[in-house]
Amino acid sequence: MSEHSTIDPTDASTERPERPTAVTVEGLDYAHGDVSVFADLSVGVDAGTVTSVVGPNGSGKSTLLALVAGVLEPDAGTVTVAGDGDRTVGYLAQRPEFRPQFTVRRTVGFYCSLVAGGQDVDALLDRVGLTPVADRRVGALSGGMVRLLGIAQAAVGDPAVLVLDEPTSGLDPEMTRRVAGVVTDLAESGAAVLVATHDLHLVDRFVDRVLVLDRGTLRSTGSPADLRDATGADTLDGAIAALTRAGGSDGVAVSAGLDGGVSR
Numbered sequence: 001m002s003e004h005s006t007i008d009p010t011d012a013s014t015e016r017p018e019r020p021t022a023v024t025v026e027g028l029d030y031a032h033g034d035v036s037v038f039a040d041l042s043v044g045v046d047a048g049t050v051t052s053v054v055g056p057n058g059s060g061k062s063t064l065l066a067l068v069a070g071v072l073e074p075d076a077g078t079v080t081v082a083g084d085g086d087r088t089v090g091y092l093a094q095r096p097e098f099r100p101q102f103t104v105r106r107t108v109g110f111y112c113s114l115v116a117g118g119q120d121v122d123a124l125l126d127r128v129g130l131t132p133v134a135d136r137r138v139g140a141l142s143g144g145m146v147r148l149l150g151i152a153q154a155a156v157g158d159p160a161v162l163v164l165d166e167p168t169s170g171l172d173p174e175m176t177r178r179v180a181g182v183v184t185d186l187a188e189s190g191a192a193v194l195v196a197t198h199d200l201h202l203v204d205r206f207v208d209r210v211l212v213l214d215r216g217t218l219r220s221t222g223s224p225a226d227l228r229d230a231t232g233a234d235t236l237d238g239a240i241a242a243l244t245r246a247g248g249s250d251g252v253a254v255s256a257g258l259d260g261g262v263s264r
């Protein structure tokens, strides 16, 4: 059975009632054709937090995000998403594409027109810091500005869950900080933000909880500090390396002191 349904985010039966679960993945199987990516994966994502999916290339980060966003359908298992608005999940793909001849305001306005009740375009542009380039053509934006535009598009309709695939890849440190600030602001407003990234420096500074994936297996979950403590590593880099094949072994599954434990 597969489903991409909704639950009540205020449900008192959730694991951490002070931060309700916004995404519940249970018994997920998925294969790209004959390439099996997930077999019986289960994980949750809390509202009001930034949760980062990290792991080596090919570990399944983008596939997991696309499944949570509803872009892909599970072969088996369920992805349950909180929220009952017009739009429950906003998604920024790894390589977002927009019409280059449209202005920033027209692009965001188009997406705003698709949600019930509309949305204040200028307020959204302001929120992501794009007001100064609102009248610029998308084709003339820097890579960082395009990511901010992508985040604005994902945030249209105030979805309960935002899924952002590598929103800072290729950005300079200043633009990375800007994007991280926007992402943090969205989580502080109550959204569950799920971010795939290879930028462990960013994860260490801005992320509440980390999901460590390796070859489709959830190796560990916890805050960056939890992961360092549990592995005895000085840096998050070292902790992730110890938990995945990048550590030179098969990766060590660690659960001590971590929330959510380790999948099979």
Ligand SMILES: Nc1ncnc2c1ncn2[C@@H]1O[C@H](COP(=O)(O)OP(=O)(O)OP(=O)(O)O)[C@@H](O)[C@H]1O
Pocket (backbone or CB within 6 Å): 032, 033, 035, 037, 055, 056, 057, 058, 059, 060, 061, 062, 063, 064
């Ligand atoms: N369209 C596809 N067809 C076949 N196999 C695919 C497809 N997309 C991804 N895969 C495979 O699925 C696995 C997971 O890929 P995925 O892109 O989810 O990993 P990732 O962790 O996001 O990688 P990266 O860090 O390189 O972006 C990999 O083995 C990849 O080769």
